[in-house]
Amino acid sequence: MCEWYDDAEREFKIEVKVTNKVWGRLFGYKGRFQVDWQTVRPAEIPADILPHRTEKRE
Numbered sequence: 001m002c003e004w005y006d007d008a009e010r011e012f013k014i015e016v017k018v019t020n021k022v023w024g025r026l027f028g029y030k031g032r033f034q035v036d037w038q039t040v041r042p043a044e045i046p047a048d049i050l051p052h053r054t055e056k057r058e
Contacts, residue, residue, distance in 0.1 A: 010034070 001016045009032075016029040 006032075 001014070003012065003014045005012050011032050011034045013032045014029070015031075018026045018028065020026055
């Protein structure tokens with residue numbers, strides 16, 4: 001999987017290739033998308049989309 005931001009086109013891109021040693025390439029995907037960032041208060045985030053656990057990292 002490879003994800004990147006294309007500055008020239010101002011969009012995110014992704015490319016996925018799934019392979020198997022026996023069967024070879026199983027499937028792939030190429031896509032692009034733009035983000036519409038929205039400000040959301042923590043209380044507005046539905047509990048079912050939050051992570052089950054979190055851990056602090058330095």
